[in-house]
Amino acid sequence: MMNGSTGRRPIGRGRARAAAAALCLLAGALTAAASGGSPAAALTPPVSLTADDLTTWQTNGIVWSMAASDAGVVYTGGTFSTVRPPDAAAGTSEQPAVNFAAFDAATGAPTGCSLSFTLSSGTATVRALALSPDQKTLYVGGQFGAVSGVGVSNIAAIDTATCTPRQGFKVSVSATVRALAVTADTVYLGGDFNTVAGQTRNKFAAVTTGAALKPWTANTDEVGRAVELTPDQKHVLIGGDFFTVNGTASHALAVVDATTGAVAKSYPAGFIPNTSTVQDLTTDATGFYTANEGTGGGVFDGRIALNLGNFEQRWRDTCLGATQAVLVHNGVLYSGSHAHDCASMGEFPDQPRKHLLAQSVDDPKLLPWFPDTNDGIGEPVGPRVMAQTDKGGHHYLWVGGEFTTVNGSAQQGLTRFADGPDTGAPWVPNVSLSTVAAGEVEVNWQTSFDADDGELTYRIYKDGASTPVYTTTGYSLFWDRPQLRWTDTDVAAGETHSYRISASDGTNTSAKSPALSATVASTAQKYPAKVLADGASLYWRYDEGTSTFAADTGSGLDNGFLRNSPAYRQTPAAVAGASTAIGFNGSNQYAYSNKRHAQPTRFSVETWIKTTTTRGGKIIGFGNVTMQNSTQFDKHVYMRNDGRLIFGVYSGGARTVTTPAAYNDGAWHHVVATQGTGGMALYVDGQLRASNALYTANQNYSGYWRVGGDNLNNWPNQPTSSFFAGQIDETAVYPTALSGSQVSAHYALRTGG
The missing domain is CATH 2.60.40.10 (Immunoglobulins)
Known part of the structure; x- marks a missing residue:
């Protein structure tokens, strides 16, 4: 509905x-x-990184930025004050690390490079790190006024050989620097600022590596969050919250000339919705890729792949769950987000968040790579940044952010993955x-x-x-x-x-x-043989023991997932010769089908129930979500508080038929609901109990069959509980409307005769 x-x-x-x-x-x-x-091979190509997290030192706060050197050093910045060994609990074995730390990519342990980024008042933070092409200088942006006691203004340059600030690089930036990109002679920056070196530069600017302001101008009206150079260094890709660039309408993303800042490619309203922003950018030899987050209705939270040749879209995914970081390795786009609903692109429906995903640079379809973090502290959104480098014959992907667990174990702020073992x-x-x-x-x-x-x-x-x-x-x-x-x-x-x-x-x-x-x-067992002969496309008999699996006995192989540990092997079963039934608690236990189905315009649902509940609940139905309550839901049978049964579909309104009698008497009852060209019919114990010939349509959406509970908000005679308390057995779904004679024949076989 x-x-x-x-x-x-x-x-x-x-x-x-x-x-x-x-x-x-x-x-x-x-x-x-x-x-x-042919046997399977570990790491299904093009994925070339394992999902096994490696032991890594931790921070006591948020990691916002990273840069990795060719020598295998990973520099990290953020809002934290200490680092500690892997497996150490917060507050134990900590070492000072004021908003900055450097680590060995291959061991995950700190190097000897120690710097402190501070502010005279307020909270200092490091939001951007970028290495010069020759790796000799590390540029740092954020909100800070000093580096290890050396005065600076939100941007600094660090000599990587000595791990000391370059005294000759002093540029005054009026507010937080959130993004950096560096060539041999230019440092591009983006952030919250409106002046650089005392001159107007709204949100984006460029300075020489000698700290002189360049005439390059790409003024925007809102915050700059990402800066990336194209591989040929002829253009700069910029991302953020903005709506105009140098007066030209372009929301959240633009391509500008690397010498002048003139707009080379703008993106009109709607390309990225006004409610969404670009948080990160990355490139490979042929394309560039955006990380997007949004707020409010109609947002775009996923990723876009664009071609470098014409700056036009190659693909986009429409997962919901704000993307914060993107990185390309060996033809795969890895991303950090808190994706929770990718149903719009044929992937997983709305459910608990997943924080690390992978896609081919040529196709938005999700690849089988699913390590995970939690949301963590702060906003919270989980991962915030990614970096990669090689060392000792292995490739390493580092991830930083707000998370406090990785793959279910305690690990704060930092984690890393490799190409093996x-x-x-x-x-x-x-x-x-x-x-x-x-x-x-x-x-x-x-x-x-x-x-x-x-x-x-x-x-x-x-x-x-x-x-x-x-x-x-x-x-x-x-x-x-x-x-x-x-x-x-x-x-x-x-x-x-x-x-x-x-x-x-x-x-x-x-x-x-x-x-x-x-x-x-x-x-052959007569009852199931009849169910199968009449064309059941899903047939769950609930004969499993202690798994989360309801096997489909039919040809459709549409197995069920059992949620929240319902009671297995309940006896006696509803049908003679059948082994067991299953019990649901009426509060959070249910089963859902593995397959997502298109709208069934003609269907029958059949099951056996046994209950004494006075709180009602949904027995079987169709819904658009699996791991939580659906937001579209109909084609269902539910019980009222008084034990009467309602069969309902949604077609411009709630269309229902209701039994005159109650069935919460503790006995097994056979329930069948059908809809077809003859309308709606509800049978109990082999007899037609309610019908309406007028209602031949139901709501059009893709969904899953669910047994034991789902949303019932706003349905007539809505029961106290949306979940069914009682036993259920022999559930079947058909792609046709069973006839009355078929229903009565099924009921007659309940004794095995």
């Missing part, structure tokens, strides 16, 4: 596979491939067995997750053997973990067999899953 906001600033390891093959896997359409397929194993697979058909065992499993590899190799071990009986590969991402299946026909009725599965990225292999056993059936 009702729409929530669609664009907003949040409070807030991929081989280049053929597209068709990737889509096939991502859709979960893969069944059993030939045993002995890869040490992180994939998650242990979640497995489920099915014996619905006679003379076979179906082994179903949910593809695993590995933080730096999308394609994994799975090996199935039968009856305790050390050699796998079956091997295959599958592609998965943290939000899209398609179900895979292997059918064991080398069995006989009455035999009991056990199965375990491991997942490997080619270098690291998970532990084997816990052994699960099944006894081979001699005849």
Whole structure:
């Protein structure tokens, strides 16, 4: 039903596979491939950095800026006063480091370079660092009045050989310097200032490396946050909050001449929405890339790739969750943000924030590289800056920011990643067995997750053997973990067999899953056979034990994710011959489908329920979000506080039908809701209980099937709880409207007859 906001600033390891093959896997359409397929390789190209964070010293505050030298020194600046060893708790083993520290890229430990950036009153901060092409000078910008006691004015030059301020570089800048870019003879700066060396320079300026103000002029009306030179050094890319450059309309981004500052390329209103800004810029040989953040409705928080040849857009992503930093390495754009909703570009829906992402410089599709931080202190937004360098035969990516954890462990302000070794194993697979058909065992499993590899190799071990009986590969991402299946026909009725599965990225292999056993059936189970014969596109039987996985028994392989640990193996089940049901607590437990579906214009939902609740709750429905309450939601069945059932769709308003009787009597009840050309129908225990022939339409949006709870705001007779307290079993979804005779036939098979 009702729409929530669609664009907003949040409070807030991929081989280049053929597209068709990737889509096939991502859709979960893969069944059993030939045993002995090509194994996965750790680090799925073009990703060339592991997601394993390396031991690194920490700061006690925010890291805003970085610069990395060819010699493998990483200079960091920000708002902090100490550094401490990795694993040291805040306030312990600290060493003074006043807004600046330098580290060995390969060890993560401080070097001997120590400087103090201070201000006579207020809080000093270092917001920009840039090395000269010859690496002999480190330029520093921010808000400070002295460097280790030497007077300066928001900008300084440091001799890298001696780690001392260059006394001959003195430039007065009237306010904070937030960005720097350097050539052999020029230092370009951006920030909050309006005068440099006593002359008007609004937000951007250029000085010689000898500290003389240059005539270069690129005046803007609002703050400058990013400065980057094109590789040929003929143009300067500028980014920030501004709306005009030298009087020319251009919001947040512009390309200007490196000699004069004249606008070479402006970007009209709407290219970047007025509610969004550019926080960072980076380049490679063919393009440049923006990091964007916004505030309010209709914002743009993602990244844009533009071509250097004509300065026009190559691609953009539309993830929500402000991007703060971008960096290119080996054809991959790495970014720091707090992305929480990438559904608009076919990626993960709105959910808890992800702070580090990777994309090909040629394609905005997210690559399988997902290390993570938390939001941390300050605003908070997580990562703020990135830098890279080589040392000792390895490449290192350093990340700084506001975060206080990395990959779930305490680590403040700084972290780093490298091109190897890869040490992180994939998650242990979640497995489920099915014996619905006679003379076979179906082994179903949910593809695993590995933080730096999308394609994994799975090996199935039968009856305790050390050699796998079956091997295959599958592609998965943290939000899209398609179900895979292997059918064991080398069995006989009455035999009991056990199965375990491991997942490997080619270098690291998970532990084997816990052994699960099944006894081979001699005849097909009649109830599930009928559900499958009638075309169920999703069929969850809830026979798992202690995983987060609801296996799809049908051909659609649309497995469910079980959230917040519902109660497994509830007995007795709703249908004779079925093993177990599942229990939901009525407050936060639910299941959602792995697949995102287009609007189902014709559908049936079927499930069994057992409850004594007087708080109502949603039993099954369709919603646009998975990890939290949906903002679009309809095609659902929910229970009122009094136990009566409502089937509702949204079509210009809430369209509902309601049962005259209550069903919160502690008995199992069979519930089916259908919509088709004949309108809406709600069946309970095999009989039509409510209908309306007029309502044949529902709301058009892509979403996920959810069981056990979701939003019910503003729906008629809204119950106290949006979540269902009780047991649920045998849930099925169909792409058609079941007939009354089909529904009654299903109910009649409840005793197994």
